[in-house]
Amino acid sequence: MDAKTQLQFDARAKIIKALAHPSRLFIVDVLAKGERCVCELREGVGADMSTVSKHLSILKNAGIVEDDKRGLQVFYRLRCPCVLNFIGCIENVIQANAQHHKALAAR
Amino acid sequence: MDAKTQLQFDARAKIIKALAHPSRLFIVDVLAKGERCVCELREGVGADMSTVSKHLSILKNAGIVEDDKRGLQVFYRLRCPCVLNFIGCIENVIQANAQHHKALAAR
């Protein structure tokens, strides 16, 4: 793997890593329905506000969400709705795993 | 977020986490072209064989690859080629980020 290839895979991994957490996936799922402010997300995630804020900053840093400050509140929205297909792919893998396990159990 | 939802997002995160590493993305990329044995992958990744083996076991555990032992060698292949669309989505985000940075720089 040469240096350029390495960089390419590092870049991909950085984005995927940003999605690799249940709370962040939940946030993405909620934002798929429209923009939300941090306190709304906090309720859903059920963690400390500071924790949610850090999750959001990770997603923002990866370019997955963008923020928009209006008055006291900061609204977040998906920057790239294509992340949703993404989740679809994952669900396929989960389905496939479930079938696989079922097939093994049936023996 | 209720318990059932939590489990669903945990399951998704587990799969995504398995992909969230440059070496593992590289492996997926290579396997997209066909099955490979561990030592072939090791060459590409450029890490210790034991390290590659552990990466493979993470991918296998997530249901992304499957293995097939033939003689002394163990061949790995993608179990769910849909992970490739997945990578496509990531590339979209990277593109969007690049354009965004360019737009900011142009100001």
Add this chain to the structure above:
DNA sequence: TCGCTTCTTGGCTATACTACCAAATAGCCA
């Protein structure tokens, strides 16, 4: 200006991940 609210940042601890080396396992062939 002062206090209140919303959000972010810094500090800390516990947990998880990664990579290497060394040792174990498994299959082949002499």
Add this chain to the structure above:
DNA sequence: TGGCTATTTGGTAGTATAGCCAAGAAGCGA
């Protein structure tokens, strides 16, 4: 069987991540 090769597993050290609390920053309204 004994040695050789391919791979996995165990151990360990360094690094990164996640969560909470406390403190800071910014906007609003009295």
